[in-house]
Amino acid sequence: MKTIMVCCGSSMVTSTIAIKKLTEVMKKTGIDAKFVQCKFSEVSGKIESSRPDVIVPTGSLDEKLTAGIPVVRGTSFITGINEKATIDEIIKILSK
DSSP states (O other): OOEEEEESSSSSSHHHHHHHHHHHHOOOOOHOOOEEEEEEHHHHHHHHHHOOOOEESOOOGGGGGGOOOOBOOOOOOHTTTTTHHHHHHHHHHHTO
């Protein structure tokens, strides 16, 4: 089971959109994944408890907060631009 942390600025709207799209992709690719959803301000604390394999922020996240966990910016899930490249990068990390 892989853990994907999806985070956004203050509300949960953009992270919910990203999780919906990622859920579909994980089903299609056969990757067993669970999701942790949080605000940017909660990332450090959630890393301790959830130990994510990848962090997907829907905006700009200070990488000092990520404890060395791979980060793939998920803005494309909101804009639709380069979404396939984002998905490919996430799958590559989760397939290691």
